[in-house]
Amino acid sequence: MDGADIIAAIITKAEGIEKSNRAITPDEVKTLKAASFLRILTGETSMATTTNEEKKPSLAPNWSCKCENCGQTPTVGKSRLCGPCYFGEADMAGGNW
Numbered sequence: 181m182d183g184a185d186i187i188a189a190i191i192t193k194a195e196g197i198e199k200s201n202r203a204i205t206p207d208e209v210k211t212l213k214a215a216s217f218l219r220i221l222t223g224e225t226s227m228a229t230t231t232n233e234e235k236k237p238s239l240a241p242n243w244s245c246k247c248e249n250c251g252q253t254p255t256v257g258k259s260r261l262c263g264p265c266y267f268g269e270a271d272m273a274g275g276n277w
């Protein structure tokens with residue numbers, strides 16, 4: 181086994197853990213951390229797209245909810261605030277984020 185094989189084996193193992201919906205053991209956490217580090221090293225992913233990024237709540241415009249501050253639609257994800265109220269930028273009106 182050379183270096184590339186070891187990296188591939190760790191990433192394959194991490195993918196198996198990521199796909200399972202059961203609780204993750206401390207050992208598996210180590211594997212996931214090692215895999216995300218290796219993905220960055222091998223250029224498979226950038227620092228900005230590590231696993232934490234995917235767990236952020238969706239900011240998709242929600243047209244069925246009015247802003248509880250000013251009454252505009254759409255609101256940002258489940259925040260109940262429109263773009264300008266949520267982001268503090270008037271340019272964010274009308275789902276423009």
Ligand SMILES: [Zn+2]
Binds near residue numbers: 248
């Ligand atoms: Zn608002």
